Amino acid sequence: MVLMIIDSHVHMYIRDMQPDSIVEAYLAPLKALEAIMDMGVEEEFIWPEFRADDKELIKGMDMAGVDKSIILPLDHGLVEKPKIDFEEMNQWVFERSEVYPDRLIPFVGIDPNRGARAIKFVEECVSKWDAKGVKVYPANGFYPQDEDLDDFWTAMEDMELVVVTHSGAAWGPLKEEYCHPSFYGAVLERHPSLKIVIAHLGGKWREESYDLLERYDNAFADCSALQGWLPSQPDMVISRLKEVAEKAPDKVFFGSDWPVFELSYTTKQWVEFVVESDWADDGVKEKLMHLNIRKILDI
Numbered sequence: 217m218v219l220m221i222i223d224s225h226v227h228m229y230i231r232d233m234q235p236d237s238i239v240e241a242y243l244a245p246l247k248a249l250e251a252i253m254d255m256g257v258e259e260e261f262i263w264p265e266f267r268a269d270d271k272e273l274i275k276g277m278d279m280a281g282v283d284k285s286i287i288l289p290l291d292h293g294l295v296e297k298p299k300i301d302f303e304e305m306n307q308w309v310f311e312r313s314e315v316y317p318d319r320l321i322p323f324v325g326i327d328p329n330r331g332a333r334a335i336k337f338v339e340e341c342v343s344k345w346d347a348k349g350v351k352v353y354p355a356n357g358f359y360p361q362d363e364d365l366d367d368f369w370t371a372m373e374d375m376e377l378v379v380v381t382h383s384g385a386a387w388g389p390l391k392e393e394y395c396h397p398s399f400y401g402a403v404l405e406r407h408p409s410l411k412i413v414i415a416h417l418g419g420k421w422r423e424e425s426y427d428l429l430e431r432y433d434n435a436f437a438d439c440s441a442l443q444g445w446l447p448s449q450p451d452m453v454i455s456r457l458k459e460v461a462e463k464a465p466d467k468v469f470f471g472s473d474w475p476v477f478e479l480s481y482t483t484k485q486w487v488e489f490v491v492e493s494d495w496a497d498d499g500v501k502e503k504l505m506h507l508n509i510r511k512i513l514d515i
């Protein structure tokens with residue numbers, strides 16, 4: 217048992233907030249699952265249903281026993297323009313989250329490649345909605361260490377925002393060549409008070425993430441998507457969690473990437489696996505499940 221559960225990595229969207237090519241990419245694992253499980257996942261059926269709104273999120277959290285979730289909107293608009301643009305998308309996330317102030321903590325989803333407009337928009341979200349952080353996605357097409365983006369990182373640092381970044385695998389129109397955790401070394405170095413969370417520790421290139429966690433006080437990580445190995449390879453997941461306990465027990469946050477894995481392994485199952493499996497003592501589990509993230513967000 218742990219005292220509290222915070223899911224540091226969830227998404228919320230409705231269909232028209234994502235471009236077609238991205239929806240198609242997200243459906244690739246589903247289609248594979250359909251082939252294996254004979255589940256009858258029809259494109260025509262699932263595409264309009266590609267949505268995960270606040271009501272479904274709260275329902276999922278209640279089922280999994282999650283107290284609070286950090287919502288990371290996805291701005292892929294520079295890859296392909298969706299029907300609903302990034303401003304309206306973020307506004308929707310903030311408005312829906314206001315209904316559940318004790319449960320939902322929305323970040324701003326923004327592509328730093330939007331330049332001055334990105335900085336201005338984040339400033340607006342901080343003053344209007346008291347945003348606590350931003351989600352960025354290098355796979356859209358930027359190298360974090362690019363000097364042209366340094367004004368963006370400076371602004372995030374000045375506003376004391378937490379930056380969550382995607383890392384590792386990317387598919388469809390998204391390019392994983394941009395997603396090496398090590399690229400953030402230069403950013404962490406230049407901006408020592410900017411807190412950066414490298415998502416998806418435990419997957420691809422995790423040695424690079426551990427290297428950053430060790431070298432920089434302002435580097436953190438989340439373990440979302442690690443449940444992609446479940447239910448088939450529990451030993452692998454246990455060994456990756458043991459690695460967290462051993463190498464960075466104070467710097468990693470629990471995350472689910474909801475709703476990405478709900479059809480293969482629910483967040484309820486993932487929470488139970490992490491809380492109940494024998495990979496660390498209760499003190500370390502409390503840190504992963506809520507204490508570490510509460511510390512950096514001051515909640």
Ligand SMILES: [Zn+2]
Pocket residue numbers: 225227473
């Ligand atoms: Zn995610």
